[in-house]
Each structure stands twice: as structure tokens, then as C-alpha cells.
Amino acid sequence: MLDVLAELLPADFVAVDLASGPGSLSHRLLRRFPQARCVAVDLDPVLVEIGRRASTALGDRLRFVEADVSRPDLADVLGEERVDAVLSSTALHWLPSDALAGVYGRMARLIRPGGVLLNADNIPFGRERGAFQQLAEARRARHAVAAFGEDMASGWREFWEAAAAEPALAAVSAERERRFATVGRDHPESVLEFHLAALRDAGFSAVDVVWQEFDDRVVAAIR
Secondary structure, eight states: OHHHHHHHSOTTOEEEEETOTTTHHHHHHHHHOTTOEEEEEESOHHHHHHHHHTOGGGGGGEEEEEOOTTOTTHHHHHTOSOEEEEEEESOGGGSOHHHHHHHHHHHHHHEEEEEEEEEEEEOOSOSSOOHHHHHHHHHHHHHHHHHHOSOHHHHHHHHHHHHHHOGGGHHHHHHHHHHTTTOOOOSOOOOHHHHHHHHHHHTOSEEEEEEEETTEEEEEEEO
């Protein structure tokens, strides 16, 4: 993703990190491009607060916005008239297809001509679990066990329990619990063909996969 930015953009570009979590991608971007500026947006108040506290050394180069990335007025909430790049990593699969298409359309209007949208995510080969999709899922499961152990879910629980027990995060942890109490994902993930078509329909001039490892892909769209 960062290699694409290096090829396409000037040194002093402005980027948006959609569904940023605590800003790990934003930090990597700003280390790579010392003249760039980034706006990180996420709905999770705990992750946003962690990100803000971990980013004070970056000053005004990294700004966090607590908001739902699918809200229709997101461009106004971000407070940026135009940006050079929009990035997202392993997050937009949480959106149903109609909401995803809406995000792509609004980002197309926010990105200046010549700018780029980059979405790195697990993007299925197709709606049916064919041979290639089964290979991809089996490989990802093996990698997850190697990286996190057999019980990856316990690691997530421990993280959120530790966050809730941290006094500085008590208020935002309570808000997170309230905000996500009824949130789930009961929709099928959008397949690759949908991503490419939705980006073209949004008005991007060039759309394609610029990196792929099984069904882990980086989809790029140039405005």
C-alpha cells in the first residue's frame, strides 16, 4: 500500500485511514512519509483513545476522529475539503455491500483527481466456497494458529478485559460496551468482483488488484 503512495503522490500528501483502530497503519504511513499528514477515523472509542495517547509525539501530523466510517456525512466530519489518499486495512469486510458501495462513492468525491483509494482486506474469490477459497481459508487458519496459538479468541478477550480494567480507559470502555452491544455481522462478505465494480461505479478511473496472496488482497483505485 505504501509503495503505491510513493509512486503516485507528492511528498506532502494528506491521507485518511478508514476504520483505523489505534492507528497502526497511520503510524507506518507517517514513518515512511515524514512530510505527510493523516486523519485516522474509527467508531471504537477505546481504540481511538489508545491511538490518541500513543500518538502525541506526532503532533498535528496525526489526527483521530471518532466516527462511523459508513455515515453519509463522513467527509464533513473529517473536516478535510480534499485528500490525496484513503486507506483501509482488514476492516471494510464488516460493512454490507450497500454500505460499502456508499463508502466508495463518498470517498471518490473526497479524493482529489490523481489521488488513490487502497483497501487491504480478506476479499473472497466468490460467493461459493470453491477450491481456491477453501485453500485460502485453510492457509489463513494455519497462519493464525502459528501467530496466535490455538485459542486466538482468548487473546482478544484478555485484551478487552485489560482495557476495561485500565482506569484511564474506564469511561470509553463503558461507552464501547453500550455502542456495540447489538452490533453483529450477519451479511456475506463482498466478493472481489463487487469491490471492483463498486469502485468503477463510484467514478475511479483505474481499478485493479495491486497485491494478492490467496484471498488477501490490496485493491487500488485511482481517482
